[in-house]
Amino acid sequence: MKTSRILATATIAAVSVALTGCGSKGEAGGDAGASSGTLTIGASISLTGKTAREGVLTQEGYQLCQEKVNAKGGVKVGDKMLKLDIKYQDDTSKPDTAASLVDQFNDQGIKLILGSYGSANTEAQAAVIERNNQVMVDSSGADNNIFAKGYKRTFGVLSPATEYAASIVKAVAELASPKPTSVVVLSADDGFSKRAADGAAKAAKDLGFTVLETQYFPNGATDVSASLNKVKASNPDVIIGSVHLAEGVAIIKQAKELGVVPKVFGETVAPPTPDFVTTLGKDAEGVLGSSQWTKSAAGSDDYFGTAKQYDADIQAKFKHEAGYHNAEASAACLAFVLAIQKAGSTDANKVRDALAALDAPSFFAQLKFDAVGMNSTKPMSVIQIQGGKQVTVWPKASAEAALIWPGTTK
Amino acid sequence: MTGFLQATVYGLLQGGLLALVAVGFSLVWGVMNVVNLSHGAFVVLGAYVGWQLNTSLGLDPFLGMVIVALVLFCIGYAVQRFLINLVVNGPIFITLLLTFGLELLLVQGMNIVFTANYQSIPTSYAGNAIVLGGIQVPLGRLLAFLLAVGITVLLVKVMANTRIGMSIMATGMDRGAARLMGIRARHVYALTFGIATALAGMAGTMVGTVGTFNPAAAGGFTLLSFVIAVLGGLGNMYGAMVGGLLMGLVQAWGGYYLSGTWVNALAFLVLVIVLMFRPSGLVGKAFYAARVEV
Numbered sequence: 001m002k003t004s005r006i007l008a009t010a011t012i013a014a015v016s017v018a019l020t021g022c023g024s025k026g027e028a029g030g031d032a033g034a035s036s037g038t039l040t041i042g043a044s045i046s047l048t049g050k051t052a053r054e055g056v057l058t059q060e061g062y063q064l065c066q067e068k069v070n071a072k073g074g075v076k077v078g079d080k081m082l083k084l085d086i087k088y089q090d091d092t093s094k095p096d097t098a099a100s101l102v103d104q105f106n107d108q109g110i111k112l113i114l115g116s117y118g119s120a121n122t123e124a125q126a127a128v129i130e131r132n133n134q135v136m137v138d139s140s141g142a143d144n145n146i147f148a149k150g151y152k153r154t155f156g157v158l159s160p161a162t163e164y165a166a167s168i169v170k171a172v173a174e175l176a177s178p179k180p181t182s183v184v185v186l187s188a189d190d191g192f193s194k195r196a197a198d199g200a201a202k203a204a205k206d207l208g209f210t211v212l213e214t215q216y217f218p219n220g221a222t223d224v225s226a227s228l229n230k231v232k233a234s235n236p237d238v239i240i241g242s243v244h245l246a247e248g249v250a251i252i253k254q255a256k257e258l259g260v261v262p263k264v265f266g267e268t269v270a271p272p273t274p275d276f277v278t279t280l281g282k283d284a285e286g287v288l289g290s291s292q293w294t295k296s297a298a299g300s301d302d303y304f305g306t307a308k309q310y311d312a313d314i315q316a317k318f319k320h321e322a323g324y325h326n327a328e329a330s331a332a333c334l335a336f337v338l339a340i341q342k343a344g345s346t347d348a349n350k351v352r353d354a355l356a357a358l359d360a361p362s363f364f365a366q367l368k369f370d371a372v373g374m375n376s377t378k379p380m381s382v383i384q385i386q387g388g389k390q391v392t393v394w395p396k397a398s399a400e401a402a403l404i405w406p407g408t409t410k
Numbered sequence: 411m412t413g414f415l416q417a418t419v420y421g422l423l424q425g426g427l428l429a430l431v432a433v434g435f436s437l438v439w440g441v442m443n444v445v446n447l448s449h450g451a452f453v454v455l456g457a458y459v460g461w462q463l464n465t466s467l468g469l470d471p472f473l474g475m476v477i478v479a480l481v482l483f484c485i486g487y488a489v490q491r492f493l494i495n496l497v498v499n500g501p502i503f504i505t506l507l508l509t510f511g512l513e514l515l516l517v518q519g520m521n522i523v524f525t526a527n528y529q530s531i532p533t534s535y536a537g538n539a540i541v542l543g544g545i546q547v548p549l550g551r552l553l554a555f556l557l558a559v560g561i562t563v564l565l566v567k568v569m570a571n572t573r574i575g576m577s578i579m580a581t582g583m584d585r586g587a588a589r590l591m592g593i594r595a596r597h598v599y600a601l602t603f604g605i606a607t608a609l610a611g612m613a614g615t616m617v618g619t620v621g622t623f624n625p626a627a628a629g630g631f632t633l634l635s636f637v638i639a640v641l642g643g644l645g646n647m648y649g650a651m652v653g654g655l656l657m658g659l660v661q662a663w664g665g666y667y668l669s670g671t672w673v674n675a676l677a678f679l680v681l682v683i684v685l686m687f688r689p690s691g692l693v694g695k696a697f698y699a700a701r702v703e704v
Contacts, residue, residue, distance in 0.1 A: 048518065050626045052526030093626070189671045217670035220630075222621050225420050226665020226673065229413055245528055249622050253530075256537045257548035257620075258416065279530040279622050283537065 039075050039082040039346055041336060042089070042105030043114040046121065049093025050220050053245060053275060054325050055117040058139060060318050061329025062086050062114060065337070067317075068303045068330075075337050078344045084337065091116050095124035106132040111348035112340075114332055115154075117325075119143035119161065119192035126154040135352045138373075139332035140325065142292075143192040147372040153348075155355045155373045157331045157364065158292045159380045161192050162199030165242045167290045167380035168266035169203040171394035172238055175403040180237030180263050184212040186227050186251060187242035190219040196268050197242035212236055217247065224250045225258060232260050241267035249279050256283060264288055264407035266382075272324050277388050284385045286407030293327040293364050294381045294392040296400050301362040303334060310363045321390070331364035338367070412544050417666040418659065419545050425658020426555030426651075427620070428638060430613040433562060433650040434606030435635035440644040441582035441602045442498060447509040449610055450631030451516035456482050456611025457531070457618035458524055464531045471531045472553060475615040479608040486607025491600040498599060513628060520625040531618040554616040558651070561609065566647040578602050582645075641681050643694015652692050656680065 043062055046055030066084045074081040087110065091098035098121035102113055106128075113129060115122045115138035122141025129136045130151050138146065138156040142164065146154065169183060183204040187197035197214050204211045212234055215227035224247060231239070239262045241251045248270025255265070264286065270276050271289025297307040304310045310330070314322035335358060340346055343354035359368045365378040382394035384403060391401045435449040456478050463474040489512070497504045536550025569575035580588040581598045589595055617623055617631075634657075642653025657677055664676035684692060 048521055048526070048626065052521065052626055053528060053624065056526055215670055217665070218674055221670075222627075223424060223661065224670070225424070226417065226662055227670045229417050229420065229662075229666055232416070233413060246622060249528065249530070253537060253621065257539050257546060257551065258420070259539060259541070259546045275528040279528050281532050 037080075037082060038085045039077065039112075039340065040085045040087055040110055041112045041114055041333075042087050042102070042108075042110040044089050044091040044098045044101035044105075044116045044121070044125065046093040046098075046117040047088075047090040049091075050246070051093045051117050051244065054140070054269075054273065055093065057273070057323055057325035058117045058329040059088060060314065061139065061326040061331075062088075062333050064313060064317060064326070065303070065330045065333030068313075069333075069337055072303065076341050077346055082346075086114065086333070091121060093117070093121070095120045098122075099124040099128045102128040102134065102136075103132065106134055111135060112336060112346065112351060113137075114329075114336065115139045115141055115156075119146060120190060122146055122154075122156075123191070126151050129153050133348060135348045135355065137332040137336050137355065139329040141192075143195050144374075145191055145195065147374045151373065153352055155335065155369045155375075157335055157367060157375050157378075158328050159378045160374055160376060161195035162202075163380045164196040164268040164290045165200030165240050165266070166196075166203035167382055167394070168240055168268075168288050169200050169207060169209070169238070171288065171382040171403070172264065172266070173207040173209070174396075175394060176264070176405045180209070182210040182212060182234070182236045183238045183240060184231050184234065184236040185214040185240045185242055186224065186231070187214055187216050188219040188221070188244060188247050189216045193219065193242040193244070193268070197240075200240050200242060209238075219247075220244070221247055222250050223254070225254045228255055228258050228260050232258060235262075237263045239265050241265065241270065243267055243270055245270045245273050245275060249276065252280055252283050252287065261408050264405070266290070271385055272383055272390055274320050274323060277385060277390075282388075284388070286404055286409075287385050288393075288407060289383045289385070289390070291381045291383050291390075291392075292324040292378075293331075294324070294383060294390070294398065294400075295322065296392045296398040297363065297365065297381065298398065299361045299363060299365060301334065301360070303337070304330060304363040307363045327364050331362055331367065334362055334364070335360075335367045413666065414663075416545050417662040419547060420551075421659040421662025422655060423548065423551040423555045423658070424662065425655035426558040427551065427613070427616055427654075428634060428657050429651045429654025430554065430558035430561065430609065430616060431631055432635040432638035432642075432654055433558075433565065433647075434609035434613075435632075436639040436642065436644060436650040436653075437565075437609075437647075438603055438606045439639055440649075441578055442599055443502070444494065444498065444505045444509070445502065445636070446603075446606070447506060447632055448513040448516060449509075449606070449635050450628035450633075451513045451520075451625075452482060452486065452607045452610040453614040453617065453631040454520060454623055454625055454628045455485075455516060456607075456614025457623045458520060458529070458614075459611060460615030460618055461529050461531050471533060471536075471615050471619045472557075475612045478611040478615050482611030483604040483608035486610075487600045487604035489607070490603030491596065494603065495596055495599060513632070517625045517628050524625065526624050526626065528622045528624050529618065530622045531615065533619060536619050548620070550616075550620040554620060557612070557616065558654070561612070562647060562651045565605075569647055574598075574601065637677065637681055640691055641684055643688070643691020645690075645695035646693045649691060649693050656692070 098116040113136040119141040142161040248267040266288035311322040339354035343350040463469040539546040638653035642649030
């Protein structure tokens with residue numbers, strides 16, 4: 001017994017020492033892997049935890065990018081072609097873990113980082129990136145707050161949070177006939193959702209809607225009945241959910257249970273996620289969603305071709321339709337590749353400068369960052385679930401079908 | 411007024427569902443003095459089994475939950491008999507560690523087998539509602555509530571009137587004395603754990619029918635069960651029901667009258683207040699609460 005206890009203690013001590021060794025700070029240079037013919041980029045990904053679903057979609061986007069880039073021989077750095085190798089670590093959907101993983105990548109000499117899923121994780125990572133002189137391309141952190149802190153080394157390929165729900169309001173104002181008059185926003189209480197909710201309320205006010213008081217519930221809530229119950233008496237024409245998938249599904253399910261029937265539901269992140277239709281079935285019909293990207297997006301590039309080709313590639317590789325979570329991740333990876341090629345170096349400072357100056361077309365959108373690192377000129381799209389499929393209805397220029405109005409049935 | 415009544419009805423129905431989630435947790439804690447941190451994972455596992463039965467065999471979740479209960483009972487019995495039983499005499503930290511590890515294993519296993527995709531068990535009726543005097547009573551939640559009440563009453567009857575129930579209660583009160591009376595504690599413990607996981611599985615199927623689930627939901631169910639068990643109190647089979655209903659009502663009223671972001675803070679505030687005046691929980695017995703050995 002005594003021997004086994006000593007053995008166990010010794011094993012724990014040995015493992016601890018080994019782990020401490022792994023975690024020690026190094027002063028590695030910024031071009032990890034370059035000498036071995038590979039270009040290593042670090043990615044902390046939410047593979048488990050509350051945003052695991054979105055995290056997996058993000059990883060798929062990164063994986064397709066790696067495949068496409070390597071199929072073309074890799075990343076051209078000066079006169080060398082380096083194979084792209086993205087290293088993944090699971091951040092369990094937790095911001096503090098995502099931030100410490102960025103630190104770990106730095107310890108391994110990996111200075112180029114692809115963002116985790118979501119604004120909270122990305123915001124935590126951005127601070128570490130700045131401190132370590134790393135560079136990050138953010139694929140899914142849309143909260144304007146990330147870019148309001150004066151950081152110089154984080155670049156987001158996506159439209160800012162304030163545009164998410166506002167785009168749905170704009171679409172309804174432009175397309176719905178007869179035009180609805182009242183709007184209420186139901187929002188999760190995380191930074192991203194609140195920012196999106198504020199954007200929607202402001203847009204609605206500017207467009208002449210009667211805007212009811214925004215109702216908040218905890219981020220990740222699966223019971224939003226109290227908020228629905230509160231707005232039921234006012235009978236709003238449009239209910240906008242500034243939410244993630246779990247809360248978005250709960251709004252539709254519980255509104256049905258409580259008999260809350262507006263003319264349309266619109267939600268930010270949930271409807272473009274494939275699980276939205278599979279979990280809600282026919283109750284998903286008519287719901288509007290804002291999307292960073294749709295299959296009808298204009299633009300193309302040498303690696304992914306057009307948006308339609310991108311969708312076909314995702315379908316072939318992952319057996320589901322391409323969602324914007326996939327596309328924004330691939331676009332972030334593409335931005336890195338183009339910037340590294342333009343810089344002709346994997347040095348973090350040079351890549352940072354190249355990203356700041358990047359202005360390139362892609363299947364996703366024009367990749368161009370403003371002074372704070374946001375891709376602020378990129379437009380959002382609005383989709384509607386029609387016949388179980390996501391169909392682009394706004395902006396009119398890229399619409400695949402007309403808006404079905406009203407989007408609900410009594 | 412309609413809004414208040416609607417919030418109350420919904421809160422009560424939600425409370426019944428929460429009670430069903432927590433009743434097994436409370437049972438295991440009360441009888442075995444094990445705070446089972448893997449309880450939430452069994453709830454989600456039950457939801458997945460119910461979902462699988464529905465998608466593969468087209469079985470209605472209310473029928474399927476009988477099979478779910480059987481499957482989860484077997485798993486729970488085996489887990490207790492061959493795993494948790496190894497440390498059941500150890501300090502509470504050891505059982506906490508073991509069940510926490512089990513939770514990680516189960517959640518990760520479900521992530522691998524079922525992926526992290528959100529799922530829901532579709533029915534044609536669960537989302538519909540009966541309208542009574544302007545109040546919507548959702549059918550799925552009503553059925554879940556009735557089931558929760560039924561199961562709690564049945565559990566009370568089984569515990570009070572059957573030989574196996576009395577063996578469970580006796581082992582919970584004094585394992586040594588129970589052994590001297592010829593009760594096989596190991597079997598009773600495994601049986602208790604099996605019943606708890608079966609109930610967790612049934613609750614999971616209900617949750618999957620009226621809402622959505624994925625493996626990441628497990629931790630939330632464990633936390634909720636913990637709060638409800640403490641709120642209701644240990645050693646009384648009605649404890650989880652009382653705790654669950656109070657939790658449901660507090661959340662519904664809190665969300666209706668205050669900001670919805672306050673609901674969790676409010677639920678814990680109620681827990682603190684209850685514990686200040688009734689340290690053994692609302693209907694719990696002091697003997698069970700005082701047994702925690704560190």
